[in-house]
Amino acid sequence: MRDRISLDSWRIINRIDRDFLPPADAGDSLELIELRALLDQLLIDLAAFAGMMTESMTRALGWRFLDFGRRIERALNMVVLLDEVLLQHADPTDAAVLDALLEVADSAMTYRSRYRATVRLAPVVDLLLTDEQNPRAVAFQLVVAADHVEQLPREHPRAYRDAEQRLAMALVHELRLLDVLAVAGDSASAEDRERLRTLLQRLAEQLPALSDAVVQRYLAHAVPAHQLAQIQPTARRPQPDGTAR
The missing domain is CATH 1.10.287 (Helix Hairpins)
Structure with a gap:
């Protein structure tokens, strides 16, 4: 190191x-x-x-793996934070709770400069979950992570998409297709909020899966393990002179 x-x-x-x-x-x-x-x-x-x-x-593979890991970790932390604060709190529309969430996510100034209004749930979810321009948002991390995955070397470039490529693309597109107002707007029902929670829980499961897929393909040398006690010497063939070789 x-x-x-x-x-x-x-x-x-x-x-x-x-x-x-x-x-x-x-x-x-x-x-x-x-x-x-x-x-x-x-x-x-x-x-x-x-x-x-x-x-x-240097922007070589080492840097790419390092930054990929950072993006996965930051996205996962934000997903857990959103789930804990917004969906397990008695009143996720509480302005004090939303203000605290923005401060922890280092996005309070961004929110005030963009919305210039009272803190509300839907814009907070948009800013911290689906905004690809906010470097603290989950979507931002996933877009960068997906780009890292695309840039990794492959045995068969462009022939087909590997598991980690498909998973990264699926996560990005799932956030792009999310209707924030439907699941976090003022008229959103408890069932709508549950859809948001289901999405966050799915992200919490799939982000480690994406990391594991990259590790398995590029960083883990998975070969069958053998204990020395189980390794037997090969039988030596008898030679014409009576010796073994």
């Missing part, structure tokens, strides 16, 4: 490691304000590391 990460990036990693060393006195515990400061610094360090990798890493 050291020959693939720059010295500046290693400084960030070392600082994170140093900040999270256990205290000299095992009995010491962090106060809440200290823990918050530590987590704030961690966010800054992780953002710095991600920025260094984005700006410095």
Whole structure:
């Protein structure tokens, strides 16, 4: 790994490691304000590391796999967040809940600049789930991930689409075809909201499946495992002189 990460990036990693060393006195515990400061610094360090990798890493297969993994992880986190906050909350139209969701998703400024209105459920779902221009939205992650899948090398280019290509395309098109107003608009019924929840649950299942499909094709060398105790020497054939070879 050291020959693939720059010295500046290693400084960030070392600082994170140093900040999270256990205290000299095992009995010491962090106060809440200290823990918050530590987590704030961690966010800054992780953002710095991600920025260094984005700006410095050669756009080869290694970068493509790295960014593909980031997109899958970010999409999955957003899907889980939407499901937990919007569909398992007593009132998903609660403005305070929607405001908090936008803040966590780092999309509050985008919402205010685009809609300039009271926070409502349908625009929030549109912004965080189906908007391909919002770098925090699920659809944005899927479009980028699908492009990475298309750019990966193949034994039979253009002859047919592999499983990971079909799955990536299906996920993108499913979000593009979603009628947000029908499932999250003011007149949406409980049954309509359940359709949205079903979609989110399906995404939560299919995103790891897409990741697994790429790993199986490109990163996992799946060969039958053999224990040394089970390997038998081949029988040696007798030779005319009576020896075995």
